Amino acid sequence: MSTDPASQLPFYHGSVSRRDAERELMLADMEDGLFLLRQCQRSLGGYVLSLTYQGVFHHYPVERLPNGTYGIPGSMPHCGPAELCEFLSREADGMPCALRRPCLRAPEQPPRKGLFDTLRENLLRDYVKQTWSLEDAEDIEQAVISHAPQLEKLMATTAHEKMAWYHGKISRQDGERLLNTGSKTDGRFLVRDSEAGTFALSMLYGKTVYHYRINQDKSGKYSIPEGDRFDTVWQMVQYLKMKPAGLMTNLSEECANSTKAAKSPALPAGRKQHQNGYTPPPRATSFLRPSLPAPSAGSQLLPMDCSGFANAYHNPKDLKKFFINRDQLVMDEVELGSGNFGCVKKGVLKTMDNENGQIDVAIKVLKNGDESLVKDEMMREAEIMHQLSNAFIVRMLGLCQAESLMLVMEIASAGPLHKFLQSNKSSVTVEGIVRLMHQVSMGMRYLEEKKFVHRDLAARNVLLVNQTFAKISDFGLSKALGADDGYYKAKTTGKWPLKWYAPECISFRKFSSKSDAWSFGVTMWEAFSYGGKPYKKMNGTQVVDYINEGNRLGRPSQCPEPMYQLMMDCWTYKHEDRPDFQQAEGSMRTYYYSICNQPQPGDEAGAAQPTK
Numbered sequence: 001m002s003t004d005p006a007s008q009l010p011f012y013h014g015s016v017s018r019r020d021a022e023r024e025l026m027l028a029d030m031e032d033g034l035f036l037l038r039q040c041q042r043s044l045g046g047y048v049l050s051l052t053y054q055g056v057f058h059h060y061p062v063e064r065l066p067n068g069t070y071g072i073p074g075s076m077p078h079c080g081p082a083e084l085c086e087f088l089s090r091e092a093d094g095m096p097c098a099l100r101r102p103c104l105r106a107p108e109q110p111p112r113k114g115l116f117d118t119l120r121e122n123l124l125r126d127y128v129k130q131t132w133s134l135e136d137a138e139d140i141e142q143a144v145i146s147h148a149p150q151l152e153k154l155m156a157t158t159a160h161e162k163m164a165w166y167h168g169k170i171s172r173q174d175g176e177r178l179l180n181t182g183s184k185t186d187g188r189f190l191v192r193d194s195e196a197g198t199f200a201l202s203m204l205y206g207k208t209v210y211h212y213r214i215n216q217d218k219s220g221k222y223s224i225p226e227g228d229r230f231d232t233v234w235q236m237v238q239y240l241k242m243k244p245a246g247l248m249t250n251l252s253e254e255c256a257n258s259t260k261a262a263k264s265p266a267l268p269a270g271r272k273q274h275q276n277g278y279t280p281p282p283r284a285t286s287f288l289r290p291s292l293p294a295p296s297a298g299s300q301l302l303p304m305d306c307s308g309f310a311n312a313y314h315n316p317k318d319l320k321k322f323f324i325n326r327d328q329l330v331m332d333e334v335e336l337g338s339g340n341f342g343c344v345k346k347g348v349l350k351t352m353d354n355e356n357g358q359i360d361v362a363i364k365v366l367k368n369g370d371e372s373l374v375k376d377e378m379m380r381e382a383e384i385m386h387q388l389s390n391a392f393i394v395r396m397l398g399l400c401q402a403e404s405l406m407l408v409m410e411i412a413s414a415g416p417l418h419k420f421l422q423s424n425k426s427s428v429t430v431e432g433i434v435r436l437m438h439q440v441s442m443g444m445r446y447l448e449e450k451k452f453v454h455r456d457l458a459a460r461n462v463l464l465v466n467q468t469f470a471k472i473s474d475f476g477l478s479k480a481l482g483a484d485d486g487y488y489k490a491k492t493t494g495k496w497p498l499k500w501y502a503p504e505c506i507s508f509r510k511f512s513s514k515s516d517a518w519s520f521g522v523t524m525w526e527a528f529s530y531g532g533k534p535y536k537k538m539n540g541t542q543v544v545d546y547i548n549e550g551n552r553l554g555r556p557s558q559c560p561e562p563m564y565q566l567m568m569d570c571w572t573y574k575h576e577d578r579p580d581f582q583q584a585e586g587s588m589r590t591y592y593y594s595i596c597n598q599p600q601p602g603d604e605a606g607a608a609q610p611t612k
């Protein structure tokens with residue numbers, strides 16, 4: 001999992017030292033213009049471009065600027081590391097020569113992870129786990145993937161609060177006292193809040209305690225006097241452990257805050273929950289400021305700001321029984337939706353699984369007096385759903401046979417995607433839609449891995465828990481594929497959603513994950529057109545002809561070009577050449593992470609408020 005926009009570049013080596021980079025270049029013959037990109041250890045999101053020319057190594061820092069662009073100091077900024085290298089392959093722009101030949105990583109080898117990456121990933125996992133009280137490793141993974149960009153930004157500004165070496169508001173004297181008790185190792189250190197409103201680093205050296213003020217400049221970067229500048233305090237500490245950089249010696253042993261272990265780090269300081277379940281976003285620094293405006297703007301609630309998330313990710317353990325007793329269920333009058341089978345009602349399920357002893361549910365109620373055919377269909381739907389467990393798929397909680405047959409599911413109260421988008425055009429951003437569709441692709445990737453075909457993927461069957469959380473529903477047409485089968489062949493045609501179906505479904509009744517991918521493309525189109533009707537003026541048969549003639553839906557006006565490209569790929573006529581969900585999810589993720597790294601409207605260098 002990586003939110004690093006360079007991670008896909010084959011010449012990006014990740015966290016390798018200058019010496020290792022030079023060794024790599026040497027092994028690759030050191031011809032003029034040979035280059036590689038590596039991670040910068042000092043700035044979060046920064047790189048170093050290493051180049052050889054006439055037998056000499058040149059290393060250029062590539063900084064991530066506060067407005068989200070990338071540049072070598074003193075030359076032109078570019079929107080990403082890939083664009084920067086592309087440009088420098090055409091123009092030397094102050095370097096001794098243009099980039100000519102990339103020095104590639106070994107095939108199949110991901111970029112080397114750095115101290116920061118590992119630390120960041122562990123923190124992310126911890127964060128998600130504690131914020132939503134998740135235990136299931138798979139659920140944690142899904143939450144991390146879907147929320148990584150927002151969480152990283154938030155975490156970067158608050159992570160020091162979780163570090164053992166951070167002591168908060170203690171005086172200079174208390175700092176000295178703590179360092180003077182215990183081991184007398186040179187470099188033993190702690191960080192505390194300074195009187196001046198930022199931080200101070202206190203370090204033991206030769207039995208004396210030295211104090212360094214940590215300054216924060218206008219763009220939010222931290223530094224000790226005459227030292228390098230860092231995006232976050234914890235990065236600075238990590239760096240100073242490796243290099244003294246202006247200190248008497250490297251930081252060594254952490255003088256641990258004994259109160260840390262006892263504290264609950266569920267929410268970072270300053271993010272106490274309000275009664276309505278909403279927590280105000282923190283103030284943050286420079287580009288690390290969460291790209292999330294106040295929730296009144298609606299669109300960009302952080303996951304942990306919303307009590308709804310806890311339930312959405314929660315995977316009720318004691319509810320894995322297939323049958324539910326009627327006396328565990330209370331049914332509301334509120335109708336959530338309806339269909340041929342009957343209606344879906346809101347209700348409450350009594351459970352031992354959470355503190356309240358009950359959870360809100362959706363109950364699909366079969367019309368009474370219905371013939372056994374429909375009943376069989378609902379039983380089959382329940383059997384399929386019972387085998388699925390993924391954060392982005394509506395979970396079935398059980399089946400109840402009483403006055404009618406009832407399928408009990410977790411509730412997604414914000415309703416179907418297309419309707420939600422139609423009525424919330426002004427508050428849902430394109431970035432918000434990308435996040436939702438990425439979640440759908442994650443759910444579909446899971447389904448593909450488990451060898452199920454959905455056969456009715458459409459915006460009407462993507463339900464929202466809230467504005468930032470989508471779940472795939474309606475498994476009424478779904479099938480489990482045999483272990484060796486790539487597709488399901490329908491015996492007869494039925495009442496089919498032709499506008500969402502791939503050519504091979506219609507011509508040969510063959511359904512596979514690849515045909516679901518076609519439907520995913522149409523669902524994306526619905527989403528990016530804010531709930532528009534695909535092929536509006538045509539009927540099903542006309543659409544079939546239209547597709548066979550080589551036509552496709554046009555790009556919705558708000559739809560970003562890379563997302564339209566993915567839709568078009570999903571509408572590749574031959575299923576062999578169409579992306580599967582492993583690929584589609586990968587593309588969605590790359591694009592989603594890349595736009596989260598872009599500057600947000602209103603982001604200006606230096607305009608951010610410092611945290612402390």
Ligand code: ADP
Pocket residue numbers: 336337338339340341344362394409410411412413415416460461463473474475476
């Ligand atoms: P159908 O097979 O008739 O399309 P669905 O399973 O799609 O049936 O459900 C019909 C409608 O009921 C949905 O469009 C939605 O409005 C509502 N609904 C279904 N499941 C849920 C749920 N888990 N949470 C909230 N609403 C739901």
Ligand code: MG
Pocket residue numbers: 460461474
């Ligand atoms: Mg439906």
